[in-house]
Amino acid sequence: MSIPPDLELSDAAAAAAEVDVLVIGTRPGASADEGDDDGVPVPPLLVGADDVDAAFGGELASLLSLAGAAGAAEEVVKLPSRGAITAPLLLAVGLGPESSSAGKQGAPDLAEQVRRASGAAARALPKSATRIGSTLSSVDLPAAVEGTVLGTYAFTDYRSAPDGPLRTVTFHGGPAEQERLADAAITARAVCAARDLINTPPNDLYPAEFARRAVEMAEAVGLEVEVLDESELAAAGYGGVLGVGTGSSRPPRLVRLRHVHPDATKHVALVGKGITFDTGGISIKPAANMDHMTSDMSGAACVVATACLAAEQNLPVNVTATVPMAENMPSGTAYRPGDVLTMYGGKTVEVLNTDAEGRLILGDAIVRACEDGPDYLVETSTLTGAQTVALGSRTAGIMGSDAWRDRVAGAAAGTGEGGWAMPLPEELRADLDSRIADIANVTGHRFGGMLVAGIFLREFVAEGVPWAHIDIAGPAFNTGGPHGYTPKGGTGLPVRTLAAVLADVARQG
Structure with missing residues (x-):
């Protein structure tokens, strides 16, 4: 389990902060063609560091330029302070060009620039540093908090080496901003909780254990909890969850968590796919990169973490x-291509491919979620390679x-997690027609696979x-190198989007 840093606020001068490392921001200066005639690098612009610059005699930008700083996004330059400020080490991180001048579609806004820069700075901290100061909070406090907490994330449960140091991060700000810091910290820690679940290997996170951990997290923040085991699932007719889980020696579960607020006027249903490992079943996946399928429960992890976040923040919306949680394995008891499953609610599905299993457990869960009469429903899943x-x-x-899709997409854009609104073309529905059942779980072609899954x-x-x-x-699992506040492995996306959606509904209905 990742241990997040302790967070505090101080309105004292940053140059006098009693920290091991002080983080400041930079932006690009003039463009290359506006530089001087001798081709000397243009010093970066300093962000939120006036008193620090004064401590360096007004020459901090020039010193950073000599060390290679240009203010590019996520660029990190370290500069020994040599006593000019209290912190022995200054860490300058680039925010990139101003948001308005970035201009192009998809460019990060100011908050996301701060979030990414804070994450990049956190990843670059010396291992020995335990006390960190950040002036990026003077630009956007919640973004600086989120980026720092997420950037310091490390999953070390399975490493024999000791964990990194426990850290305290001091953000520039006064006591009046304590509530904003606390809310941002809850959000960031919810993302970290989801990452911990995603990064836990499948031999230790099978359906029953996943359910146990979800219950433990939920009860700690006062959520109402219900768990259905395999016998209860069978009695209630959850054919999708049972069908997918029947090939594993570790039976499926269905977990229900509920946050109730006395002032709530709206109810949001959240649904998340919890395939704790996906071999593809009888329609087995290729061996290459199958280990990435430890992340096939990312949607469920994010939904559990978000429900807990709603309780921690006491959001005035019912959630x-x-x-649904299952392990998709091939065995003598596994479901087969050609089987017909009777889903919760009575709809029948012809299984043409057992590797399209997520939509089967989600179908059951969506029907059950709708029985509560929610005003809105959001489901998230690692559903399609498409x-x-x-x-x-x-x-x-x-x-x-x-x-509602566009409202959710707007929340995704506002958090920096991003997302793109996609259509559900009606003509694709006919491709899911089954020879013998109400619907098939896949089409006979590869076109529009993501859209077809949505139509299903x-x-x-x-x-x-x-x-x-x-x-x-x-986006749920980063198989490349770390970037910004995103580590390798589980990302915890879209916890912040779901949190923003709930907050939006609490405000506007």
Whole structure:
């Protein structure tokens, strides 16, 4: 389990902060063609560091330029202070060009620039540093807090070496901003909690254990809890969850968490896919990169973490999380291509591919979630490889009811997690027609796979319920190098989007 840093505020001068490392921000100075005639590098612009610059005799930007700083996004330059300030080490991190001048679609806004810069700085801290100061909070406090907490994240449960140092981070700000710091910290720690679940290997996080940990997290913050085991799932008719889980020696579960607020006027249902490991079943996956399927429960992890966040922040909105959990394995008891499953609620599904298992457990969960009569429903899952083909590894695909889909996509953009609204073309529904059942779980072709999966899920949403599906197949698990506040492995996306959606509903209904 990652241990987040302790966080505090101080309105004292940053130059006098009693810390091991002081973090400041930079931006690019004049563009290259506006530099001087001798080709001397243009010093970066300092961000939130006036008193620090004064301590360096007004020459800090020039000194940083000599050390190679140009203010580029996530660029880190370290400068020994040699007594000019109290901190022995100054760490300058680039925010990149001003948001307004970045201009192009998809460019990060100011908050996301601060978030990424804070994360990059946190990842670059010396291992021995235990006391950190940051002036980036003077630009955007919540973003600096989120970026720092997420950037310091490290999953070390399975390493024999000792954990890194316990750290205290002091942000520039006064006592009046304590509530903003606390809210940002709750959000960031919820993301870290989801990352911990995602990064736990599948031999230790099977359905029953996942359910146990979800219950432990939920009870710690006062959520109402319900867990259905395999016998209860069978008695209630959860054919999708049971069908997928029948090939494993470790039976499935369904977890329900509920946050109730006395002043709430709206109810949001959250649903997350909890496949604790996905071999593909009888339609087995290739061996290459199958280890990444330890992350196939990312949607469930994020939904559990978000429900706990709603309770911690005491959001005035009712939230119910419905989380199906199963392990998709090949065995003599596994479900087969050609089987027909009777889903919760009675709809029948012809299984043409056992590797399209997530939509089966989600179909059950969506029907159950809709029985509560929610005003809105949001489901998230690592559902289709087609998502990465269409949108790459960092951009989620968001589908569903047009107006609600766009509202969720707006929340995703506002948090910096991002996402792109996608259509559900009606003509693709016919491709899911089954020879013998109400619907098939896949089509006979590879076109529009992400959209087809969304259309399949739509079949299980109750009439009149605005719903959105967030496909996070790529963004949920970073298989490349770390960047900004995103580590290698589980990312915890879209916890911040879901949190923003709940906060938006609490404000506006």
